[in-house]
Amino acid sequence: MASIMETLMEVLEEEEKKYNALLALSQKKTGIIIANDTEALIRLTDEEQVIVDEIAVLDKKRETAMKDVADVMNKNADSFKLSELVDLLSSRPVEQKKLARITDSLREITTNMSRVNDQNRELISSALEMVEFDLNLVRGLKAAPETAQYTSGGYSAGNRLGTASGKFDAKQ
Numbered sequence: 805m806a807s808i809m810e811t812l813m814e815v816l817e818e819e820e821k822k823y824n825a826l827l828a829l830s831q832k833k834t835g836i837i838i839a840n841d842t843e844a845l846i847r848l849t850d851e852e853q854v855i856v857d858e859i860a861v862l863d864k865k866r867e868t869a870m871k872d873v874a875d876v877m878n879k880n881a882d883s884f885k886l887s888e889l890v891d892l893l894s895s896r897p898v899e900q901k902k903l904a905r906i907t908d909s910l911r912e913i914t915t916n917m918s919r920v921n922d923q924n925r926e927l928i929s930s931a932l933e934m935v936e937f938d939l940n941l942v943r944g945l946k947a948a949p950e951t952a953q954y955t956s957g958g959y960s961a962g963n964r965l966g967t968a969s970g971k972f973d974a975k976q
Contacts, residue, residue, distance in 0.1 A: 808876060809899055812869040816886075816906045819862045823913045826855045830920040837927045 829852050836844045873889060874881040886907045893900035 808869060808872045812866065812873060813899070813902060813906070815862055815865045815869055816903070816910070819859060819866065820906055820909055820913070822855055822859045822862065823910060823917070826852060826859070827913055827917050827920065829855070830917055830924065833924055834920065834927065837924055837931065840931065 829848055833845065833848055833852075836848060870884060870886075870889075871881040874884040877884075877889075877892060879888070886903065890900055890904045890907060893903060
């Protein structure tokens with residue numbers, strides 16, 4: 805049982821490190837999204853994917869270790885949770901405290917990641933709305949009616965309403 809618990813603790817500590825790294829990248833992503841730096845966003849997303857792949861491997865190891873612990877403790881492996889294991893370790897206070905700390909830390913990290921990811925999702929959505937607005941504005945200007953301006957020869961100047969300079973007027 806002791807080696808199984810050590811394995812589980814090691815895997816959970818490694819997961820904690822990886823999730824912290826992923827949280828840091830998610831927080832860094834917020835600034836990159838605000839700066840509209842697509843190249844940096846692509847690089848950061850690649851870094852995130854590497855960490856996510858590593859977490860997936862650790863998740864499988866954790867699931868195996870939890871199944872082994874459940875088997876030793878004669879519990880149903882499908883419904884056995886870390887919180888239940890923490891409660892069962894009352895006779896081993898050192899391991900119980902360590903497991904409780906890791907469990908709480910992982911819960912806090914995932915809560916923070918969810919918050920940061922929601923914020924990033926909102927920023928990306930706002931950026932897409934602005935791009936769509938700009939595209940609609942440009943399309944609208946190209947479709948605007950011609951003005952009643954004529955050249956000295958009596959021909960229409962071909963100017964469009966609101967586009968006399970051919971550029972967007974930021975003063976409007």
